Each structure stands twice: as structure tokens, then as C-alpha cells.
Amino acid sequence: MNKELFSYFLVIAALVIGAVYYNTTIQSPIISSLNYIKTSYHNTTQFFQDAIDRHTFQASLIQTQKEQLKDYEKNKLIIQELTNEISDIYKINNSTLSQNPNVELVRSISYQKFGDFNRVWIDMPDYNASKIYGLVYQGLVAGIVIPKNERALGVLNRDIKSTYAVYVGEQNAPGIAHGNNEKNIMVKFIPTWFKIKTGDEVTTSGLDNIFFAGLKVGRVLSVTSSQGYQNAIIEQYYQDQKPNYFHLIRKIK
Structure with missing residues (x-):
């Protein structure tokens, strides 16, 4: 089947x-x-x-x-x-300093630390750490160069380490300019027998072997007396916060 x-x-x-x-x-x-x-x-x-x-x-x-x-x-x-x-x-x-053989153009590399706009590292060949150098920007005093770990550190006018000799007013009253980490700078140790007034111009004296005499710094805003001297608050001319280049004064003579 x-x-x-x-x-x-x-x-x-x-x-x-x-x-x-x-x-x-x-x-x-x-x-x-x-x-x-x-x-x-x-x-x-x-x-x-x-x-x-x-x-x-x-x-x-x-x-x-x-x-x-x-x-x-x-x-x-x-x-x-x-x-x-x-x-x-x-x-x-365009500054007259560019023709001076004792002056050279130097470059700022960077700020020393973030947030501090008063200190910049300077690219400076043949740097001598035993000397202090003057920094000028467009004919205006910008600060000085001091050694920091054997490197060239630019301390600008507002920095407390920035100090140099100046004259104040028409009588060329001597004083010492320095920063105080504020907007304006100060000139201290002005003898009391000099008459200083608001609006007087402040220039370098050249007596510190840092700057040439006659470079412009700023104008007097106010004057006070303390311990036998006069102190002046100065509105500085140099205001640039991000310079790429400065003129550096190698020597004044």
C-alpha cells in the first residue's frame, strides 16, 4: 500500500x-x-x-x-x-629714539602671569642681568627692565617695582617715580621748597642711568606733604595694555 x-x-x-x-x-x-x-x-x-x-x-x-x-x-x-x-x-x-645707537627695538613675549598686565617678559639678546634698562613706547616712558631668574622682565609704570628718577614742573623739582599697582603712579621725595601744582609735567631726569633726560612720564593730579617731602599723584601718558614692541635704552651715554 x-x-x-x-x-x-x-x-x-x-x-x-x-x-x-x-x-x-x-x-x-x-x-x-x-x-x-x-x-x-x-x-x-x-x-x-x-x-x-x-x-x-x-x-x-x-x-x-x-x-x-x-x-x-x-x-x-x-x-x-x-x-x-x-x-x-x-x-x-616714528619715534626719534629709533635713530639713537644706544636704543634698540625689543619684543614683549608674554605677560609674566595671567591677570597681571604690569609685567611682561622681554625678548632681549645679550641681556645683562646686573643692569636696569629703560623701556619707552612711542616716546613715552613705559617702565623698566629688571632681572627675574636671569631673564629680562619688563615692569611697567604701574608696577610697584618700577622706579626711576624724574623732574616735576618748570623748576625741575627732583623726585622718584614708582608704581603702586593702581591706575595712576606716584612721585615721592620731592623737596618741600619746590612749588608743585596740578598740571605740572613730569619728565625723566636722566640721573639714574636708566633713561635719557626729558622723556615724558605724565602730569600732576594732586600734591600732598609727608615727613618733610612732597608726594604727587601722576596721571601717566603711557596707557597701552598690550604692546608688542618697546624701545629699550641700553645706555644713556
Whole structure:
């Protein structure tokens, strides 16, 4: 019985296969369905491949543009810095000091520490740490250079370490200018027999072997007396907070 049933199914299967293989009417829809499935498969895989390629290209393009933007910003900053330095060199070289053989142009490197705008490191070749040098900006007294760890440190007028000899007023009253970490600077030890008044001009005396005589420092705002001397509050002329270059006085004679 089982052999007869198996033989029956075998004959039916052979007839179906033969019909499908030889009968175009039966073959056509089957082949069409297979082709549709195959085409859909290829289209789908191609779509995803294209999507992956587009994403990869866009990611690469975005990365390239980011790198180009970084380079652009970097170059922009460099150009801005060079522009500022060239502008400073042009301004400072208009000073009469630029022709003096005892004066040289020096560059400020950076502030000594963040937040202290009164101290800058100076790029100074052949630095002699045993001497104090004068700093001038566009003909105005800016400060002095003192040694710090064998390096040249520029202490500007407002710094408490900035001291030099000056004359006050038309009578050339002698005094010592120094900073006090405030907006204005002070001149101390002015003899009481000199008459000092508001508006008097303060210039370097040249007696300290730091500055030439006659360089402008500022004007008197107020005068007080203490312990046999006069003290004056001075509004300094030099106001630049971000100088790139100074004239440095190597020697005065």
C-alpha cells in the first residue's frame, strides 16, 4: 500500500515538474515573480550601498571642511597678530629714539602671569642681568627692565617695582617715580621748597642711568606733604595694555 502511494506521488511530482518546465503558461508567472524578487533585492541592496556611500562621502567632506575651517581660523589669527605687530613697529619707529645707537627695538613675549598686565617678559639678546634698562613706547616712558631668574622682565609704570628718577614742573623739582599697582603712579621725595601744582609735567631726569633726560612720564593730579617731602599723584601718558614692541635704552651715554 505504501509503495503504491509513494509511486502515486512520484508520478504526480514528475507531471508537475514537466508541466512547469515545458508549459510556458505556467513558467511565465513563476519566472516573472522570481525576476521581480531578484530585481527588488538588487535595487534594495544598491539603495543601501548608495546611502552608505553618501554618508561616508558626507562624513569625509564634513571632516575635510572642519580641518579647512581650523586652518582658516589659525591663519586668520596669525595674520591678525602680524598686522598688530607691523602696526606697532610702524608707530614705534616714528619715534626719534629709533635713530639713537644706544636704543634698540625689543619684543614683549608674554605677560609674566595671567591677570597681571604690569609685567611682561622681554625678548632681549645679550641681556645683562646686573643692569636696569629703560623701556619707552612711542616716546613715552613705559617702565623698566629688571632681572627675574636671569631673564629680562619688563615692569611697567604701574608696577610697584618700577622706579626711576624724574623732574616735576618748570623748576625741575627732583623726585622718584614708582608704581603702586593702581591706575595712576606716584612721585615721592620731592623737596618741600619746590612749588608743585596740578598740571605740572613730569619728565625723566636722566640721573639714574636708566633713561635719557626729558622723556615724558605724565602730569600732576594732586600734591600732598609727608615727613618733610612732597608726594604727587601722576596721571601717566603711557596707557597701552598690550604692546608688542618697546624701545629699550641700553645706555644713556
